[in-house]
Structure formats: structure tokens, C-alpha cells
Amino acid sequence: MMSALAHRGPDAEGTFEPRTGTGCLGHKRLSIIDPAGGDQPILLRDGGLAIVANGEIYNAPELRPQLLSQHRLATRSDTEILLHLYDDHGAQAVEYVSGMYAFAIADGDQLFLARDPIGIKPLYYHQVDGVLRFASELKAFPAGTRGVREFPPGTAYSSAGGFSTFYTIPDPDPLEDTTEAHIRQVRERLQDAVAKRLRSDVPVGAFLSGGLDSSIIAALARPHVEELHTFTVGTEGSLDLEAARLVARHLNTIHHEHVLAPDEVATHLPHIIFALESFDQDLVRSAIPTYFTARLAAEHVKVILTGEGADELFAGYRYYRDFADAHRLRRELRRSVTALHNVNLQRVDRMTMAHSLEGRVPFLDLQMVEQSLAIPAQLKLSTQRMPEKWILRAAVEDLLPPEVTWRDKEQFDEGSGTIDLLAALIGDLTDGLDVASYRQGHPDVWLRSAEECYYHRLLLDVFEDPELITGNVGRWADRRIGPPDSKTTNPPE
Numbered sequence: 001m002m003s004a005l006a007h008r009g010p011d012a013e014g015t016f017e018p019r020t021g022t023g024c025l026g027h028k029r030l031s032i033i034d035p036a037g038g039d040q041p042i043l044l045r046d047g048g049l050a051i052v053a054n055g056e057i058y059n060a061p062e063l064r065p066q067l068l069s070q071h072r073l074a075t076r077s078d079t080e081i082l083l084h085l086y087d088d089h090g091a092q093a094v095e096y097v098s099g100m101y102a103f104a105i106a107d108g109d110q111l112f113l114a115r116d117p118i119g120i121k122p123l124y125y126h127q128v129d130g131v132l133r134f135a136s137e138l139k140a141f142p143a144g145t146r147g148v149r150e151f152p153p154g155t156a157y158s159s160a161g162g163f164s165t166f167y168t169i170p171d172p173d174p175l176e177d178t179t180e181a182h183i184r185q186v187r188e189r190l191q192d193a194v195a196k197r198l199r200s201d202v203p204v205g206a207f208l209s210g211g212l213d214s215s216i217i218a219a220l221a222r223p224h225v226e227e228l229h230t231f232t233v234g235t236e237g238s239l240d241l242e243a244a245r246l247v248a249r250h251l252n253t254i255h256h257e258h259v260l261a262p263d264e265v266a267t268h269l270p271h272i273i274f275a276l277e278s279f280d281q282d283l284v285r286s287a288i289p290t291y292f293t294a295r296l297a298a299e300h301v302k303v304i305l306t307g308e309g310a311d312e313l314f315a316g317y318r319y320y321r322d323f324a325d326a327h328r329l330r331r332e333l334r335r336s337v338t339a340l341h342n343v344n345l346q347r348v349d350r351m352t353m354a355h356s357l358e359g360r361v362p363f364l365d366l367q368m369v370e371q372s373l374a375i376p377a378q379l380k381l382s383t384q385r386m387p388e389k390w391i392l393r394a395a396v397e398d399l400l401p402p403e404v405t406w407r408d409k410e411q412f413d414e415g416s417g418t419i420d421l422l423a424a425l426i427g428d429l430t431d432g433l434d435v436a437s438y439r440q441g442h443p444d445v446w447l448r449s450a451e452e453c454y455y456h457r458l459l460l461d462v463f464e465d466p467e468l469i470t471g472n473v474g475r476w477a478d479r480r481i482g483p484p485d486s487k488t489t490n491p492p493e
Contacts, residue, residue, distance in 0.1 A: 001133075001140040002026045007275075008054070008136060008353045016041040016050040020109040027052040030356055032303060033060075033201055038077030044087060048108060051086075053079040054136055055101035055121040056360065058196040063096065079103070086112065091156055094166050098196075098366060102136060102151070111159040117167035118364050119153030119341025122349055124472065132159070137350070138277050138472055143465035150472055153341050169338045169369070174330070174376040179391070182375050186395040189372075193365035194220040197305060205229035205301035207293055208255070209416065210243025212389065212407060213307025213316075217362055219399040221305055222251045231297040231304075233258045233289050235417030240289075243404060250401050258296045260289070260417065262425045268292075269429075273455060274462040275354035276347065277469050281452040282476035283347055289416040290351040298355035308344050309363035312336040313372040314389040315380040321388070326377035333380070334373060340364070342474030426451045433457075445470070 002013060009028030016025045027040040033056070041050045057063075060078035067073065067084050074080065078099075085093035086105050091112065100120035105112040113134060115123045125134040126141060126148045134151070135141060141148055151157070154167030175182075194217060198204055206218040208230035222228050230253040232244035241257055248255035265288055273279065276287045297304050311317050315333060323329035345361070352359035362368070375391065382388040387406065397405045430450045438453045447453045460466045 001135055001142075002028055004140040005136055007356055010356050011035070012039045014039055014041050016043065016047070016052075016106065018050070018106050018109065019047065022109040023106065023111065025050055025052045025104060025106055030302070030353075030358060031202070032056065032358055033078050033199075034076035035201055037075040038079060040079060042075065042077065042080050042083055044083055049083060049087060050106045051079060051083040051103060053082060053101055053103035055099060055103070055116065056197075056199075056358070057081055057097050057099040057101065058199065058365075059098040061199065091158060091161075091164070094156060100360070104134065112156065113151065114156040114166075115151050115153055117154040117366060118169075118337070118345070118369070120345055120349070120361060120364060122341075122346065123151035124148055125151050125157075138469050139274070139463070141468055143468070145465075145468055148468060148472060150342060169334055170373060171334055172370065172374040175374040176376070179379060182379060183391060183395045185371055186375075186392060189365070189368045190216065190362065190395070191220055193362040193368050194305070195224060196365070197360040197362050198224050200303050202303060203229070203301040204303040204305065205231060205297055206253075206305040207297070207307070208232050208244045208247060208253070209234075209240045209289075209307075210245075210247055210404065210407075211240070211307070212393065212405065213310040213363070215243075215247045215400050215404050216310075216392070216396050217305045217307050218247065218253065219251055219396065220362075222253065228253045229297070229300050230255050231257070231293050231300075233260055233292045233296065233416060235260050235421050238417035240416045243407065246401060247404055250404075256296055256300065258292055260292060260421060262421055264292075265418075265421060266425060266429060269455075270458055270462050271354075272351075273458045275350050277350065278346065278473050279452060279455040279459045279470075280343075280473060280476050281448055281455060283343060283474070284455050285418060285422065286344070287347045287351055288418050288422075290347055291354065294352045294355045294357050294359075297352075298357045301357070303358045303360060304352060306348055306359050306361055307363060308348055308361045309337070309340065309369075310389070310392065312340060313363060313369065314392045315377075315382070316389045318388075320380075321382055324381070326381065329381065330373075330377040333377070337364075337369060337373070339474075342472075343476050346474060422451070426454065430454045446475075 005028050009030045011031040012029040014027050025041050040052050043050045057078035060081045063081050071084050085096050094114050100116045102115045102121045102123035122136050126145055155165050157163050206221055208214050208218050218230055230248050234241040236259050272287055272291045348359045379391050393405050435450045435453055439447050463469050
């Protein structure tokens with residue numbers, strides 16, 4: 001299982017087996033905080049407690065002083081902070097932390113698991129006959145394993161007490177305030193969220209497509225980073241390349257770009273789908289530029305800031321324009337945020353970690369999420385006079401050139417030129433593929449197009465046991481999910 005996840009942590013590895021012999025923890029480390037001293041598993045009480053974790057605890061610096069007054073900390077690692085919090089508070093430890101994480105703690109012969117509230121970091125589990133396996137990616141489970149499930153966001157598991165939900169995406173009543181006050185609060189929350197995500201003992205950079213969201217993140221990060229590296233990819237002459245150059249010059253970043261070519265995309269598609277663990281057409285399309293941007297970034301930094309979450313919080317996608325009623329739009333935005341963990345966040349995690357790169361998403365800071373969802377939805381409705389996300393644009397218009405701040409919305413795969421590239425490429429790749437027969441051969445899967453049939457076939461080819469993967473594929477076009485029952489002690493469906 002550890003070998004299958006080597007790309008997620010090439011810097012160090014470790015295992016722990018409790019004296020009770022009830023299980024084993026394994027970890028592959030990507031060293032971000034305390035590279036020299038933070039190897040995992042980290043142990044307390046002479047091995048009575050042990051932790052393995054993936055992610056980042058952003059409020060660790062604030063938690064450390066109080067813990068130092070009561071404990072001896074052996075490392076500067078944020079993971080050790082988690083372990084001491086658990087030692088002090090048990091399952092309630094998750095209520096004290098702000099970050100993205102999936103972690104496991106061996107407590108004697110008991111096991112405790114938790115995943116962050118939004119589901120930024122992945123976690124999967126398999127439980128049968130009293131045996132529980134868990135891993136960060138599906139490919140880590142042994143071939144032939146059936147019944148692997150995604151561990152829900154905002155959920156904890158105790159071998160003594162079962163599953164419990166500690167966080168659900170809030171559904172606040174609209175906060176009545178002036179438009180100016182909402183704009184000011186958006187700016188303040190974003191500034192704080194970006195600053196927290198710059199904490200690192202290794203270099204941090206930013207994806208920069210030239211679109212609004214990534215440009216905002218880069219602009220807010222720039223004053224804190226003496227030499228900010230930014231990264232973009234696109235086809236020759238694509239809008240993203242041109243816009244990203246403009247923003248990079250404006251912000252005076254150290255800018256890197258890569259021009260995509262059709263043969264390069266065709267060559268890497270099998271690996272992209274293997275890393276992504278999905279055949280969903282929309283997800284694969286957006287994964288392609290993310291994959292190549294992450295590959296480029298990994299040559300220069302180990303941590304990258306990305307703009308995911310802004311469209312879901314501020315109604316950036318075109319289909320949101322169909323919601324003329326503010327109440328329905330508010331409900332749809334909350335649903336979109338709730339569904340992020342197995343669509344866009346899966347893409348970001350898998351494409352960055354495929355290159356041993358940690359992706360951080362400031363827009364999905366919990367305070368940012370809660371504040372944004374409380375903004376009256378009518379302030380997010382696009383009109384003939386005001387473009388989509390206009391309240392977000394207004395909050396940052398002093399940071400960027402106006403042609404970027406008020407640039408029309410394009411999805412990552414469109415602005416990068418990937419859609420046009422694929423339109424020309426897919427015809428050749430699917431030549432000879434009988435779509436009707438292929439669909440008949442896979443009646444349990446809704447395959448929307450020849451393109452998606454091709455991605456599905458690639459997934460079947462690249463995995464030794466594709467059925468292990470296909471049972472957990474999130475579909476962009478059908479993202480209806482609900483939170484697990486917080487009272488049940490059984491694994492949530």
C-alpha cells in the first residue's frame with residue numbers, strides 16, 4: 001500500500017505497529033514543515049499513541065504556545081500538534097484545528113480517523129469482518145478488494161464508537177449588511193486565508209492561469225513572498241498564456257509557462273487518468289492542464305496555491321445564470337461546495353500529488369466559506385450590467401489590471417486551450433471505437449460521449465483492478481450528495 005502512494009511522499013517513510021499487534025500504520029512523507037525532524041509516524045507515551053497524517057494544520061503556530069506550557073514537543077511539525085491535541089481532548093481534537101487533513105491515530109488497541117471539513121485531503125476506507133483498511137488513494141488497496149468507500153468530509157471514526165459527523169457545510173441565513181461591508185469582509189477574509197497558507201519551510205508558489213481566481217491568490221500572496229514563482233500552461237496563443245503573462249508582469253513574479261502540444265497530451269493521458277482515478281469527462285478535461293502545470297511547478301516549489309472554490313462560493317459557472325431566484329441560487333451554491341471533495345478537489349489533490357506537490361486552496365478556508373455563504377445570493381446574481389462574481393471582483397479590483405479583474409469567466413480547460421486541443425485530438429484517439437457497442441458493454445455506467453468512452457477504456461487499461469476504482473468515481477454532472485447520519489455507528493453510505 002505504501003509503495004502505491006510513493007508519489008505522495010518521496011522524502012521519507014515509516015511504519016508503526018502497536019505492542020497489542022492489532023494493526024499497523026504506514027506513512028510516505030512529503031516534507032513541508034520541519035523537514036529534518038517531522039518524519040512520521042510520530043509517537044507519544046512510549047508508543048502508546050502514534051499518528052500518521054496528510055495535509056497541513058494552518059493554526060499550528062497559534063496552538064503551539066499553549067501546548068508547550070503543558071507538554072514537551074519533540075518536533076516543529078504540525079502533525080505533532082494534532083497528536084497532543086488528541087492526547088488532551090480525545091475525539092474533540094478536531095474542533096481545535098483549522099486546516100486540510102486526513103489523519104489516523106493508534107491509541108493502544110483503538111484507532112481514530114478524521115478527515116477535514118471540506119474534504120480537501122482524500123481518505124478511503126474498507127471495512128469487513130472487523131478489519132479496517134484506509135488509504136489516501138484508491139490505488140493503494142490490494143487488487144480484489146470490494147466495497148471500498150470514500151471517507152466523508154467533516155467525519156471522524158473511532159473503533160470504539162463508530163462514525164460521527166463533526167462538521168457540515170453551514171446554511172446560514174443571508175446576512176443583511178451594506179454591499180460595501182460585504183465587499184470589505186470578502187477582502188479581509190481572503191487576505192487572512194492566503195497568509196495562513198503561505199506557512200511553510202519549503203518554497204511556495206502559485207498557479208496562475210490569468211483568470212480571476214488564480215490571479216487574486218497570486219496578488220494577495222505577492223507582498224508576503226520576496227520571489228513568488230507563478231506557473232501556467234496552455235496551447236500556443238491561448239488566452240490563459242497571454243493573460244497570465246500580463247498578471248505576472250503586473251505583480252513582478254518569477255513566471256514559468258509551458259505550451260501544450262497534442263502529442264504530449266495523448267502520451268500522458270493514461271498516466272493522468274491513473275493519477276486522477278476517474279473517467280469523468282469534465283474532470284479529465286480540467287485535469288489535463290492541472291497535471292502539466294503541477295509538473296512544471298514541481299521543478300521549482302513544493303507547495304502551490306490554487307484558486308479552487310471561488311466559483312462555487314461566488315456563482316462563477318455559467319449554469320448558475322439559470323438561477324434567477326436568489327433562494328434557489330443560495331441552495332445550489334451550498335450544494336456545490338458540499339460536492340467539491342470528489343470532483344474539483346480530487347482533481348487538484350491527485351494532479352499535484354502525482355508530482356509530489358502540495359496544493360493549498362485559500363478560498364476554502366472555513367471562515368471564508370462561512371462568510372461567503374452568508375452573503376445574500378442576489379449580490380452574486382449576474383445581470384446584463386454586472387458579470388458573474390462581481391462582488392469578488394469588486395473586492396480586489398485595486399490589485400489587478402482591469403482587463404483581468406473584469407475578464408469574462410472561462411473554465412480552466414477552456415482558457416488554456418485544452419478544449420480545442422481535445423476536440424481535434426479525440427477524433428483520432430476514438431477512431432474505430434464503436435460507441436454504441438461500448439456503451440452496451442458497460443450498461444452500469446452512464447457514458448456521455450465518445451470522449452468519455454475513451455477515458456473509461458483508458459481507466460480499464462491502466463488499473464490492474466479497475467472495478468476497485470469505478471465504484472468511487474464522482475460525476476461532475478451529477479453531484480447530489482448528502483451528509484452521513486451523525487448518530488449512526490455504522491459506516492455511512
